[in-house]
Amino acid sequence: MDAKKGLLLLYQMLLIRRFEEKAAELYTKAKIRGFLHLYIGEEATAVGIMQALTDNDTVLSTYREHGHALARGIDPDVIMAEMYGKIEGCSRGRGGSMHLFDASKNFHGNNSVLSGNLSIAVGMALASKKQKKNNIICCFFSEDDITKCEFQEAQNLAALWKVPVLFVCENNLYAKGNAVRYSHTVVELEKKGIASSAVDGMNLIKVMQAANAAVEKIKSTGKPCLLICNTYRFRAYSMFDVELYRAKKKVEEWKRRDPIPQFEQFLLQQQWITESEIVGFESKIKTKIQKALDFAEESAREPLEQLTKFVYTEI
Amino acid sequence: MxxxxxxxxxxxxxxxxxxxxxxxxxxxxxxxxxxxxxxxxxxxxxxxxxxxxxxxxxxxxxxxxxxxxxxxxxxxxxxxxxxxxxxxxxxxxxxxxxxxxxxxxxxxxxxxxxxxxxxxxxxxxxxxxxxxxxxxxxxxxxxxxxxxxxxxxxxxxxxxxxxxxxxxxxxxxxxxxxxxxxxxxxxxxxTDLPIASIAKAKVLREGKDISIITYGTGVYKSLEAAAELATVGIDAEVIDLRVLRPLDEATFLASIAKTHRVLIVEDAWRSVSISSEVSARIMENGFYNLNTPVQRLCGIEVPIPYPAHLEEAAIPQKNDIISAVKKMLYRN
Missing domain, CATH: 3.40.50.970 (Thiamin diphosphate (ThDP)-binding fold, Pyr/PP domains)
Incomplete structure (x- = not known):
């Protein structure tokens, strides 16, 4: 890593954080509706993984996906417009917060209710192998998928077929309200023997190292890897969650490991950035998010006559 | 040819x-x-x-x-x-x-x-x-x-x-x-079949007295029933739906406009079935062409039982189709 890359990564993490804070605010103003799952606290994972991928790789995400989409380089304008359900949204407004797609960026968002993405990723990797594309399919999922048979099926197929999938488990310790300790025999899921490696998901540098190593391994062997990123969501499961299952104190403890100040400290120590430059970043991001908001506000709604479009391909 | x-x-x-x-x-x-x-x-x-x-x-x-x-x-x-x-x-x-x-x-x-x-x-x-x-x-x-x-x-x-x-x-x-x-x-x-349509139903047997609309294993059963009905002077048209979604309404509505009677045959359970849908479409768009109410032969609403005689009775058979058609044409 050098200064230039360090600054870019900090910028991406800050953009995700501020974008989502704005999204939460807009939700309370009823501008955004449906489910809204915030990624705040987990930014190092998205940014650390995404920097290891190339444009030719494909990303499949989860319902907590704004961070993944932003880190993949999708324009905040079209993500915001999507959450507004507007025609200029990245899925033309048909998907909403949980279904962000951008085919031009090989970003396949969240294809599924839960766990279905795992085998879809394996199938995409199988296609890559057949087509000799030499790319990687990166599939994010969460620790609650691991209890499901779909997880087992996808792991088995990926290993059996020796296909290039990077499975990234974001273990944020809670399914919805149920803590990992109530659904698994161990809290440290890496002890289950499912993972190629596990990493502190609150630490960007460690995530980067693990992601780079995993990508290199997949490229050289063609075989799948599973990386566990141990992380924590600072916000509720979704906007409908009153968080009765965890103490505020616990959340505060985790906030002391916030990935953004951690990484800022690193950059300051390296003298790659100054305090005032960080303030400058914040103001640049504020402007960018305001622009996204204006874009979403101004974007048109899909005309009603188009309701049944995109159900079948028009030939 | x-x-x-x-x-x-x-x-x-x-x-x-x-x-x-x-x-x-x-x-x-x-x-x-x-x-x-x-x-x-x-x-x-x-x-x-x-x-x-x-x-x-x-x-x-x-x-x-x-x-x-x-x-x-x-x-x-x-x-x-x-x-x-x-x-x-x-x-x-x-x-x-x-x-x-x-x-x-x-x-x-x-x-x-x-x-x-x-x-x-x-x-x-x-x-x-x-x-x-x-x-x-x-x-x-x-x-x-x-x-x-x-x-x-x-x-x-x-x-x-x-x-x-x-x-x-x-x-x-x-x-x-x-x-x-x-x-x-x-x-x-x-040996050389034309490229099949995946949009259209098919009239497999033309007839003027009644339209039998079916799909799947109902097709050959209905054709056999129609052949037997022909021996007693009943001229049944048999339509294989083929495409269950999206339904080709035009083909069966045209048939009904000609025959004015319709029997729908399927193995699936009657409630909320393909025949329910076909029947509803006929009601919506072909009602005035009907001489008699739409009739259906469907699977009996029971988990399919193991014994052969019960299994056979649970889905429409050729003779059921023949009887139903005769009944609709008052030819008992």
Whole structure:
């Protein structure tokens, strides 16, 4: 890593954080509706993984996906417009917060209710192998998928077929309200023997190292890897969650490991950035998010006559 | 014309096999994936010989995990391949229902038209052979309910031979219901069939007295019933729906405008079935052409029982069709 890359990564993490804070605010103003799952606290994972991928790789995400989409380089304008359900949204407004797609960026968002993405990723990797594309399919999922048979099926197929999938488990310790300790025999899921490696998901540098190593391994062997990123969501499961299952104190403890100040400290120590430059970043991001908001506000709604479009391909 | 047309005598199984071979020969992106499709030659021997001819890359045996390999098929389809997924029987498709309903059927829409899932899913289907309640399902109505899917019923040897090719031209996911009860049945079909439609129903027998609308294993039963009815002077038209979603309303409405009577025949349970839908469409758009109320012969609403006589009684048989038609025409 050098200064230039360090600054870019900090910028991406800050953009995700501020974008989502704005999204939460807009939700309370009823501008955004449906489910809204915030990624705040987990930014190092998205940014650390995404920097290891190339444009030719494909990303499949989860319902907590704004961070993944932003880190993949999708324009905040079209993500915001999507959450507004507007025609200029990245899925033309048909998907909403949980279904962000951008085919031009090989970003396949969240294809599924839960766990279905795992085998879809394996199938995409199988296609890559057949087509000799030499790319990687990166599939994010969460620790609650691991209890499901779909997880087992996808792991088995990926290993059996020796296909290039990077499975990234974001273990944020809670399914919805149920803590990992109530659904698994161990809290440290890496002890289950499912993972190629596990990493502190609150630490960007460690995530980067693990992601780079995993990508290199997949490229050289063609075989799948599973990386566990141990992380924590600072916000509720979704906007409908009153968080009765965890103490505020616990959340505060985790906030002391916030990935953004951690990484800022690193950059300051390296003298790659100054305090005032960080303030400058914040103001640049504020402007960018305001622009996204204006874009979403101004974007048109899909005309009603188009309701049944995109159900079948028009030939 | 007819005398010039070369024909072949062929079982339904061989017709399916020929269709698969042709698909694999025509397009390098096509591959077949399913349980026992390779080394075993298919649970019903439909893919026999294909592994030897096309190799393991294109005839892929998979472990028992329907959600997993259907999901993988969706992924491969989105990534530029043309997978043909065989789910051994429709009964096991329930494990893959989330993938089919939530992913295959929705991705184009949820992505605002950016993605396509040109996936084929073939499933052995039908009731018979005393397999009991969990292996005797008619899930056509389930899947025909879902926008985004194309649902085809392979009720004849012609379609067994030629429908797959047409389905492979579709940019959208296609479910093919194949009927295991027909596998050994031999019929004479044209060697060179025209490209099948996956949009139209087909009038298989023209008649003026009544329209029998059916699909799947109801097709040959209805044709046999119509032949017998002809001997007592009843001229029945038989329509094979073929495409259960989207329904080809025009073909059966035109038939009813001619015959003014309609009997719908299917194996699926009566409530919320294909026949309910066809009946409703007739009510909406063909009511004034009817001389008598629409009648239906459907599966009896019971988990399909094991004993042969109960199983047989649970779905419409040729004689049931004959009786129902006679009753409607007051010819008891």
């Amino acid at each position: 007819k005398s010039n047309m070369a024909t072949q005598s062929i079982t339904y199984r061989e017709a399916l096999n020929q269709g698969l071979r042709e698909a694999l020969q025509n397009d390098k992106r096509v591959f077949l994936m399913g349980e026992d499709v390779g080394r075993y030659g298919g649970a019903f021997a439909v893919s026999k010989g294909l592994l030897q001819e096309f190799g393991e890359e294109r005839i892929m045996d998979v472990p028992l995990l329907e959600a997993g390999f259907v999901g993988a098929g969706i992924g491969a389809a989105m990534a530029g391949m043309k997978p043909i997924i065989e789910i051994m029987t429709v009964n096991f498709s329930l494990f893959a229902m989330d993938q089919i309903v939530n992913n295959a059927a929705t991705l184009q829409h949820m992505s605002g038209g950016q993605l396509n899932v040109p996936l084929i899913i073939r499933m052995g289907s039908g009731i018979g052979r005393q397999l009991g309640a969990q292996h005797s399902h008619s899930w056509e109505p389930f899947y025909a309910h879902i926008p985004g899917l194309i649902v085809l019923s392979v009720g004849t040897h012609e379609d067994a031979r030629s429908m797959l090719y047409a389905a492979l031209q579709s940019p959208d996911p296609v479910l093919l219901f194949e009927y295991t009860m027909l596998l050994n049945l031999e019929k004479e079909i044209a």
